[in-house]
Amino acid sequence: MEITEMTIAHYDAVLKLMRRTPGVAVRSADSRVTTARYLERNPGFSFVALESGDVVACAMGGHDGRRGYLQHVIVLPEYRKRGIASELIERCLSRLESIGIFKTHIDVFVDNDLANEYWQRRGWMKRDDINRYSLNRSSDP
């Protein structure tokens, strides 16, 4: 198992991973162009795990200058419960800490029980004091 920085060369494999994972939504914001832009804006904050050259897990990270953000933390079912997600997340958070960002957010669908339990078991705080508002000005729902 090799963990390496995610580049746009991993895009097709990561998209495939997202598409076959219940609880993970694929949006137009996950296009190749926007993913390339995300990686360019956040170089060295996203990672993939490779087994014999194939992507079996990913974790994308970034920041807005103030706070860190994680997204698409996904491990193929047959590779789960080996600590791969923990290792990928640690890489993302360490990288964020190296630039002075110590607080990171992740969005999880309310009905994604597996993921909600995962984050809470690791001390991530479910926010009841914040409502997230989103405005969509595109024609894509």
Ligand SMILES: CC(C)(COP(=O)(O)OP(=O)(O)OC[C@H]1O[C@@H](n2cnc3c(N)ncnc32)[C@H](O)[C@@H]1OP(=O)(O)O)[C@@H](O)C(=O)NCCC(=O)NCCS
């Ligand atoms: C959530 C998810 C990323 C976790 O991935 P993972 O690689 O299985 O996570 P880890 O291995 O780090 O931890 C999972 C469990 O395995 C345990 N574990 C780790 N290494 C282990 C080992 N060698 N032997 C046995 N158990 C082990 C961990 O202690 C942990 O247990 P806990 O959750 O009861 O505390 C994965 O289930 C997934 O891809 N889910 C679907 C995608 C998704 O919903 N992502 C979240 C979107 S935000």
